[in-house]
Amino acid sequence: MxxxxxxxxxxxxxxxxxxxxxxxxxxxxxxxxxxxxxxxxxxxxxxxxxxxxxxxxxxxxxxxxxxxxxxxxxxxxxxxxxxxxxxxxxxxxxxxxxxxxxxxxxxxxxxxxxxxxxxxxxxxxxxxxxxxxxxxxxxxxxxxxxxxxxxxxxxxxxxxxxxxxxxxxxxxxxxxxxxxxxxxxxxxxxxQPIVKVIPVSYSNTKTPESRQQPPPSDDLSSDRGGDYTKLRNFLKAGQWFEADEETLAVMLKVSGRQTEGWLDNTSIENFPKTDLRIIDQLWVESSNGRFGFSVQKKIYIEVGGIANGKYDEDVWDKFRHRVGWKVNGTSIDYSGVIFSTTAPVGHLPAKCCRKMPKDARHSWSNRVVNRIVVRLS
The missing domain is CATH 3.40.50.1460 (Rossmann fold)
Structure with a gap:
């Protein structure tokens, strides 16, 4: 029993x-x-x-x-x-x-x-x-x-x-x-049910006044004007390279970082959770659970990562090996990314974490992954 x-x-x-x-x-x-x-x-x-x-x-x-x-x-x-x-x-x-x-x-x-x-x-x-x-x-x-x-x-x-x-x-x-x-x-x-809803007013409070009704959350509705239609279509078609490129492009647009071309700590910390979860859900669903930020988060935690934004070379090294960003002790560049479901679990998306300042490649990638872990929570 x-x-x-x-x-x-x-x-x-x-x-x-x-x-x-x-x-x-x-x-x-x-x-x-x-x-x-x-x-x-x-x-x-x-x-x-x-x-x-x-x-x-x-x-x-x-x-x-x-x-x-x-x-x-x-x-x-x-x-x-x-x-x-x-x-x-x-x-x-x-x-x-x-x-x-x-x-x-x-x-x-x-x-x-x-x-x-x-x-x-x-x-x-x-x-x-x-x-x-x-x-x-x-x-x-x-x-x-x-x-x-x-x-x-x-x-x-x-x-x-x-x-x-x-x-x-x-x-x-x-x-x-x-x-x-x-x-x-x-x-x-x-x-995770996706339903079209009628927006309702609610009181956002940290005290336990009542279990209230929340603000609207549609399947592709961005908090900052992001358009996820192209990303959804690429993923549905199994166009993994195009989807990876589009993931970075839409994140840069939502963050206002198109000129810089890469994501910094502040942009990720301020990145709306609604948008991050839309991106993750599209990746997870289209890949049958192989790819997505939440998949990477699970692996990152399994190898000892914690959501505190600190750089740990040992943890980052283990993570890169697990997701296939490092093979036989050697880090791959973007041309070595595998855009196929034969890639290791967690391999994609990759470009949003690999596009970074040249003088801070490894530590910056780790911080990007770490901050996404925080924002996805």
């Missing part, structure tokens, strides 16, 4: 009791209801989460509560006050429980960053890119656990099926708006 561990924290203006009840009822109705056991912890503190994971050894961990814009989950301290827990702490925690935790669902605002980081260690992780209305969070949970309990038809992946059911549930209620529950599988963003 698989355990579902529900962790509920700080119900300020949230119906966490209703969310928990909907999960319980969904499992009770399920065809496979005898396959799951639900364990619940409420008013959780950091030590409560740590102990609950060790004691229960769950297969699925479901967090419901508030999230902050920096990716933190908001828990309680000993006095019942707000206690933010940063994504780094959550990553370190779940690294200790990879033997049995197979899915983590962070059903809270701004949980995209934490979910992406945790996905480096847990097979399936779901997070949400923006504030989410409380009703939408509850309906998504209801649909997810409905789907979890269905018969597995044609060997469809259970978590993917449950995720799809959750998306359908909130779409049918017409309450998805712009908050996007996204699913990672083994560190790769594999499911």
């Amino acid at each position: 698989e355990k579902i561990l529900i962790l509920a924290a700080l119900p300020d203006k949230l119906r966490l009791d209703k969310e928990i009840r909907e999960i319980e009822e969904a499992i009770k109705r399920a065809v496979k209801r005898d396959s799951y056991e639900i364990k619940i912890r409420t008013a959780v503190r950091p030590q409560d989460i740590r102990r609950a994971l060790a004691e229960e050894r769950p297969s699925i961990v479901h967090f419901c509560g508030h999230g902050l814009e920096d990716g933190s989950l908001l828990l309680e301290d000993e006095s019942g006050n707000h206690k933010p827990v940063l994504p780094r702490g959550l990553v370190l925690l779940f690294r200790l429980h990879t033997d049995y935790v197979k899915c983590v669902l962070l059903n809270s605002c701004y949980s995209f960053d934490a979910a992406e980081a945790i996905s480096q260690h847990i097979n399936y992780v779901i997070g949400i890119n923006q504030p989410i209305e409380d009703k939408a969070a509850i309906v998504f949970a209801q649909g997810f656990y409905d789907g979890l309990g269905y018969d597995n038809i044609n060997d469809q992946q259970v978590i993917q099926r449950a995720y799809d059911e959750g998306i359908v549930a909130i779409e049918l209620e017409n309450i998805l708006q712009n908050a996007v529950p996204s699913l990672w599988e083994n560190g790769i963003l594999c499911s």
Whole structure:
């Protein structure tokens, strides 16, 4: 029997009791209801989460509560006050429980960053890119656990099926708006609904007033006038060289760096996340998960890179070998880049990280990759 561990924290203006009840009822109705056991912890503190994971050894961990814009989950301290827990702490925690935790669902605002980081260690992780209305969070949970309990038809992946059911549930209620529950599988963003939405006003706040509706986010809508049509068309056609050239061109345009012809730290730090994720999603989808910034980010973290902008020759050397930018100890120039799906995973895009000042080639490339890691979070 698989355990579902529900962790509920700080119900300020949230119906966490209703969310928990909907999960319980969904499992009770399920065809496979005898396959799951639900364990619940409420008013959780950091030590409560740590102990609950060790004691229960769950297969699925479901967090419901508030999230902050920096990716933190908001828990309680000993006095019942707000206690933010940063994504780094959550990553370190779940690294200790990879033997049995197979899915983590962070059903809270701004949980995209934490979910992406945790996905480096847990097979399936779901997070949400923006504030989410409380009703939408509850309906998504209801649909997810409905789907979890269905018969597995044609060997469809259970978590993917449950995720799809959750998306359908909130779409049918017409309450998805712009908050996007996204699913990672083994560190790769594999499911992110793209919907046309009607812009809504919202209050952007770092305090847990409510799970609100976020600003609009369309599939190719740039925050700074970038046009991704050509990039999409190149990628769909498998024209990898043209797509790589276009990636740099559109990033320079969005950054206002067309005259310089290369990206500096400031331009990347100020590069809109919406645009960066559009570029990444187009690459990932067109290459079946082989290419893209998020793929490079996963590799960069695996070889010891951290999102702090510091240059580390050893880490950078390992990264270049992994993605094929360095072969048998020798760095390749741009003419040696492989524009084919036979290239190593993470090989592309390449030019945006390799076009740089001549007097700072290696260190500059590393900093570009590092800052993209930060901005993609």
